[in-house]
Amino acid sequence: EIVLTQSPGTLSLSPGERATLSCRASQSINSDYLAWYQQKPGQAPRLLIYGASNRATGIPDRFSGSGSGTDFTLTITRLEPEDFAVYYCQQYGYSPPLYTFGQGTMLAIK
Amino acid sequence: QVQLQESGPGLVKPSGTLSLSCAVSGVSISSDYYWSWVRQTPGKGLEWIGEIYHGGKTHYNPSLKSRVTISMDKSKDQFSLDLSSVSAADTAVYYCARNFWGDFRYLDYWGQGTLAAVSS
Numbered sequence: 001e002i003v004l005t006q007s008p009g010t011l012s013l014s015p016g017e018r019a020t021l022s023c024r025a026s027q028s029i030n031s032d033y034l035a036w037y038q039q040k041p042g043q044a045p046r047l048l049i050y051g052a053s054n055r056a057t058g059i060p061d062r063f064s065g066s067g068s069g070t071d072f073t074l075t076i077t078r079l080e081p082e083d084f085a086v087y088y089c090q091q092y093g094y095s096p097p098l099y100t101f102g103q104g105t106m107l108a109i110k
Numbered sequence: 111q112v113q114l115q116e117s118g119p120g121l122v123k124p125s126g127t128l129s130l131s132c133a134v135s136g137v138s139i140s141s142d143y144y145w146s147w148v149r150q151t152p153g154k155g156l157e158w159i160g161e162i163y164h165g166g167k168t169h170y171n172p173s174l175k176s177r178v179t180i181s182m183d184k185s186k187d188q189f190s191l192d193l194s195s196v197s198a199a200d201t202a203v204y205y206c207a208r209n210f211w212g213d214f215r216y217l218d219y220w221g222q223g224t225l226a227a228v229s230s
Contacts (some may be wrong), residue, residue, distance in 0.1 A: 033214065035214075035215075035217075037217075043222070044207075044221065044222055045217075050214045051214045051216075054214070090216070092216075096172055097169040098169075098172070099217070101157070101158070
């Protein structure tokens with residue numbers, strides 16, 4: 001089973017700053033099967049990025065994803081107050097069919 | 111607009127079966143998607159439980175496979191989760207979600223989640 005490790009565990013920044021979140025896979029994965037989600041307290045996860053770098057419908061362009069192989073990054077430029085939340089990466093593997101998630105990065109207001 | 115809504119008992123006794131349903135609206139459950147259950151606990155984070163396709167094909171997380179059954183009622187546009195032999199470790203918020211199944215793999219629509227607690 002592929003394990004996704006996210007870092008840092010908590011990132012404290014101020015509105016207007018740039019956030020860089022990392023997701024590292026225990027082995028190389030298909031970047032088409034790498035997604036990022038945002039979750040706020042009491043809410044379900046919300047899809048932000050799919051295929052490592054494609055923004056989901058309605059997601060602002062300050063959110064971007066990049067990476068390949070084992071290293072993936074979610075970047076948020078010019079943080080807005082509503083961006084402070086927990087972020088998860090997710091990958092899909094074929095054998096057996098299995099979705100796995102990282103443990104999350106909490107983006108906190110400094 | 112695609113919407114998913116979980117329902118089911120909030121409390122289940124240890125060794126019993128946790129049964130949840132997910133009502134889908136805004137899209138037919140017979141359309142070309144898989145439909146998933148995901149749970150979330152403070153300790154283990156987000157854990158994918160399994161998925162079902164309208165043709166009846168299912169895939170389960172190997173860690174839960176022996177206890178999980180996911181089924182579908184196409185006439186009601188809903189799918190269901192049965193998790194047997196539950197223990198306190200199965201206490202979680204349970205989400206249903208739609209899987210995009212094409213060149214990419216992701217969960218694009220989620221229910222709001224329902225808390226299921228295992229306690230006597």
